[in-house]
Amino acid sequence: MGTAATRILIADDHRTFAELLALGLEREPDLEAVGHARTAKEAVSMVETLMPDIVVMDVRLGDGDGIEVTAELTQKYEELCVIILTGHPEQGVVRRAARAGACGFLPKDGALDGMLHALRSARRGSLLLPPEMLEMMAETEPAPSPTSDVPSLSAREQEVLELLASGLTTRTIAHRTGVSVDECRDLLNQVMEKLGAHSQLEAVVNANSYGLIFTNNG
Structure with missing residues (x-):
């Protein structure tokens, strides 16, 4: 079936x-x-x-x-x-x-x-x-307040965030970064926690407001 x-x-x-x-x-x-x-x-x-x-x-x-x-x-x-x-x-x-x-x-x-x-x-x-x-x-989207503290991401967390913002799936991000799918999910959860987000969408929205996304989709 x-x-x-x-x-x-x-x-x-x-x-x-x-x-x-x-x-x-x-x-x-x-x-x-x-x-x-x-x-x-x-x-x-x-x-x-x-x-x-x-x-x-x-x-x-x-x-x-x-x-x-x-x-x-x-x-x-x-x-x-x-x-x-x-x-x-x-x-x-x-x-x-x-x-x-x-x-x-x-x-x-x-x-x-x-x-x-x-x-x-x-x-x-x-x-x-x-x-x-x-x-x-x-x-x-409204710009963040100048007094907002920009979250500090590790190089790997930043890489995962930018791939996420490019529209890639967790599995594809894992492949691109050379980690397992479970490890990738852990990294995404860490990013979401640092950005005060409850979903991947909210993480990208918050990161965009902080100026943390530097993807090049062209």
Whole structure:
């Protein structure tokens, strides 16, 4: 018997986008669209009823704020991964989403193949951050206070952080740095602790604010 398909709930009040994404998911044997919520109230109710693995959440829903819904859901369901759909985020959206427990972002105008690949690798505590989002973050996120103490990272921790910010998975980072996957997870946890982050996404957001990310994605 094969592995069960990843169950995905789409929370978006744009019917055409949601239906197209659901159609794309139906063609994939390892991904399954379990429902479409158009409002914040529906999203909360459907997560409780359907117990999806992933929620693809628009920033704005018909009756509320998708990031506030994300915070409510991630506090209640420890294993749930919520991915925020976004175009060009307004100031503070990335940081708010990170603090709400989101595991990453997907560009709403991105290619379907890229979206499907991201959904396959998504899990709670992991990072889904397209490289172009770092540039957006630098433009839209508030700068840290001049009095903020910049965390001190070791050379290896800095290397792991920059690879993480480049959008690489834990397994790929481990391979690049020549350590085991378990050792890599330990390094990532150390980075998160030093940056006061509860997720890999929040670690990258905080590191970006401190000016600790020097990746070159070009």
